[in-house]
Amino acid sequence: MEITTRELKDVDVVQVAGRVDSSTAPKLDQVLRGLVDNRRTRIVLDLSGVEYLSSAGLRAMVSCLREVQKPLSGGDLRLAAPSTKAEEVLELAGLDQVFKVFADQVGAVGSF
Amino acid sequence: MARCRGGAGSTPAFFGGTRFKLDEQRFVAPARFASIADIEEFVLRAARLAGLDEEALFHVELAVDEACTNIVEHAYGGEGNDQIEVACGTRVVEGTGYFIVRLRDQGKPFDPDVILPPRPTSNVEALQVGGLGIHFMRKSMDRIEFQFGEGGNELVMYKRLIR
Numbered sequence: 001m002e003i004t005t006r007e008l009k010d011v012d013v014v015q016v017a018g019r020v021d022s023s024t025a026p027k028l029d030q031v032l033r034g035l036v037d038n039r040r041t042r043i044v045l046d047l048s049g050v051e052y053l054s055s056a057g058l059r060a061m062v063s064c065l066r067e068v069q070k071p072l073s074g075g076d077l078r079l080a081a082p083s084t085k086a087e088e089v090l091e092l093a094g095l096d097q098v099f100k101v102f103a104d105q106v107g108a109v110g111s112f
Numbered sequence: 113m114a115r116c117r118g119g120a121g122s123t124p125a126f127f128g129g130t131r132f133k134l135d136e137q138r139f140v141a142p143a144r145f146a147s148i149a150d151i152e153e154f155v156l157r158a159a160r161l162a163g164l165d166e167e168a169l170f171h172v173e174l175a176v177d178e179a180c181t182n183i184v185e186h187a188y189g190g191e192g193n194d195q196i197e198v199a200c201g202t203r204v205v206e207g208t209g210y211f212i213v214r215l216r217d218q219g220k221p222f223d224p225d226v227i228l229p230p231r232p233t234s235n236v237e238a239l240q241v242g243g244l245g246i247h248f249m250r251k252s253m254d255r256i257e258f259q260f261g262e263g264g265n266e267l268v269m270y271k272r273l274i275r
Contacts, residue, residue, distance in 0.1 A: 022181040023145045054177050055244035062241050069236055085170060092251055093244055094232050 002049075003031050011042045011109050013080075017049030020057030029060035032077075033067075041068040041075025044108040048081035053089045065099065076100065080108035136201040136214075143194040143217065148180045151198050155213055158200045159271075162211045168271055171252035172213065175269050178245035179215050187219025187265060194218060202273065209273035210254070214266060221260035 001024035002017045012035050020028060035043055045061065047053070061077065068075035078100045082090060090096045102108035139154040141147040152173055159172050180196060188194045197216040202209060227243040229250070249256050255270040 021177055022148060022184070052173070054174065054181065055241075055248060056181060058244060059241050062236070062239055065236050066239075088170075089174070089248075092248060094230050095239075097232060097234050098236060098239060 001027065003028060005031065005035075007040075008109055011044060011112050012040045013044045013046060013105060013109065015046040015049065015105075017051075019052040020050055020060075021052060021054045022056040025054070025056035025060045028057060029063065032060060032064035036064060036067045036073070039073075041073040042112045043068060043075065043077045044080050044102075044105060045077060046080045046105050046108075047086040048083055048105075050083045050086040053086045055089075055093070058089070058093055058095060061099070062095070076112070078102060078108045078111060080105040136199040139198045141196050141198070143184050143188050143196050143219075144191045145181070145184060147196070148177055148184075151180055151196065152176055154198060155200050159211050162202050163273055164211055164271065165275065168211075168275065172211070172269075172271055175249045175252045175256075176213060176215075178248045179267055179269070182245045183215065183217045183219060183265075186222065187217045189220070210270040211273055212271075213269045215269075216264050216266050218264040221265055224258050 001019055004015045006013050014031060014035070016028060018024070032043065032045075035041070043064070065077045067073065068077050079090075080102050081104050082101060087096070090099070090101070100108075100111065102111060137154070137158055139151065141151050155176050156169055156173060159169055164172065183196055184191060194217065199214045200212060202211055204210075224246060227246045229247045230240045230244065231238075233239060249269060253269045254272050257268045259266045259268075
């Protein structure tokens, strides 16, 4: 799994590629926690390069969502361009109703 | 085996609760997260040979990944020197062909019936994240069965060969 992050004004874009499973999800969790710890709570997670996503990856995402949506945080974790497999897993878990999902990164960043 | 439970409902075990033999290939791996990729590779190779299509392969991959993760995290309580035994093969049941994966461990048993599917909600605080693994197994396979007993824990998962 590869993770790249970049700042676009007050939004952080986290791009994930490859497999997000029980072996790699801790790394995603670490990156997302690092942003929240630095009070960067407007986050776009680009899932276009995700080849595989398991419940371990979803746990990291939900954990981050809970943190950024706390009243004092005032942020959100929004998803951009989920791959077909990522989308299927999100739907399977019912999380497509929880996360705001955008067709592309530009739309997700612009939504803040 | 002391108990036998179906995964998709409360019907009896698919094979009448009896242990069965597969035209199986076996693989034993350390119960570690890093081993799950090896287990998946072993199972997917057999699944491809059995003729599963790409969508079915993804479902098998997801179910096996979630099952192995649960074994490491919950049955064994974390990574250690324990093992996961895997066997897979095909079998025709009542005229329908199935690809079958069997996972065995010697960890703690649990009651799969108390793990309910996630309730639809848009409230992040009400989100139920635990138990997603079993939910994924139930949704992505055609049938799953758990058995727990003195010989250890056994999970058998079935995927129809022809969709």
